Amino acid sequence: MSIIEDLKFQYRVGGIANKMIYWNVGFFLLSIIFFYQFKSGFFDFPNWLAISSEPTLFFTRPWTLLTYAFFHYGFLHLFFNMMVLNFSSRLFLTFFTQKQYLGLYILSAIFSGLCFVLSFYFLHQTSSMVGASAAIMALLVATTTYQPLMEIRLLLIGNVKLWHITAVLLLLDLLQIQMNNTGGHIAHLSGAFFGYIYIKLLQNGTDLSRIVDSILNLFSKKQSTPFRKVHVNPKKPAAKRESKIVIKDKTQQQLDDILDKISQSGYDSLTAEEKEFLFKAGK
Numbered sequence: 001m002s003i004i005e006d007l008k009f010q011y012r013v014g015g016i017a018n019k020m021i022y023w024n025v026g027f028f029l030l031s032i033i034f035f036y037q038f039k040s041g042f043f044d045f046p047n048w049l050a051i052s053s054e055p056t057l058f059f060t061r062p063w064t065l066l067t068y069a070f071f072h073y074g075f076l077h078l079f080f081n082m083m084v085l086n087f088s089s090r091l092f093l094t095f096f097t098q099k100q101y102l103g104l105y106i107l108s109a110i111f112s113g114l115c116f117v118l119s120f121y122f123l124h125q126t127s128s129m130v131g132a133s134a135a136i137m138a139l140l141v142a143t144t145t146y147q148p149l150m151e152i153r154l155l156l157i158g159n160v161k162l163w164h165i166t167a168v169l170l171l172l173d174l175l176q177i178q179m180n181n182t183g184g185h186i187a188h189l190s191g192a193f194f195g196y197i198y199i200k201l202l203q204n205g206t207d208l209s210r211i212v213d214s215i216l217n218l219f220s221k222k223q224s225t226p227f228r229k230v231h232v233n234p235k236k237p238a239a240k241r242e243s244k245i246v247i248k249d250k251t252q253q254q255l256d257d258i259l260d261k262i263s264q265s266g267y268d269s270l271t272a273e274e275k276e277f278l279f280k281a282g283k
Helices: 004-013 015-035 056-058 064-070 077-093 098-122 133-146 161-176 180-201 209-219 250-267 272-281
Strands: 152-153 159-161
Touching: 004 015, 004 250, 015 064, 015 077, 015 098, 015 250, 064 098, 064 159, 077 098, 077 133, 098 133, 098 180, 133 161, 133 180, 152 161, 159 161, 161 180, 250 272
Parallel strands: none
Antiparallel strands: 152 159
8 A cells, every 4th residue: 555545544534633634734735835935934824824913804804714724834833733733632532523623623713813813903913823723722621621630641751630731831822922922822822712611611502513513514415305204103202311512423432442543553453343344434
């Protein structure tokens, strides 16, 4: 299997977290071709991709509320964000579904973009921004809000509580907000706030990710089925109380377990049944 075919296979079966990393890396590679200034050594993103705090630019290019969250200013910017994204994604998908993941990523990026624009407008400054950090912070804080005492094993440190890691990252943003990259730190904190609000609303029965799911369903093709008359039992079954937290289904959990096994021991460590299940899931 060639490298290209292996990447295609990983993308097809890797789930939403892998796809999000692929999208970010893919857009970064495209940005090197089109937007990297080799003479000056930095990226020059156009105002129809990067979000701008200039009102006349922002209101005429509202799609930048989303596009900015898939581009990065440099390799280190991308590398660090993808490391934290991979870490946060694994934690978040332990408790929630892929639809909730995608919904939170998109909504938190939009919310953080709006906070960036408003903050710089009131500061009477003009700036632009790209980066997935705000959405990544939303995923991390959302998981921390839901399971703050979850233990994470860190190399050379040992076991620490999840909320300790999140608290350190938020503290760094607060301490550096007036030193450099003010817009980025504002976006980070805004994403963190949105992740917290998302979980609190979810625990009260309101899943904001359904907004994104409903919009995406408008663009998906639905095959119409003929109307069938069925017999309806007049007796209503006892109403079941719905869980306020939507968790993953059994098939998705099995797929995640297999992917974790691949990442730890390699594809060859799978049993014949697991390989067959993974092959069917990738169709």
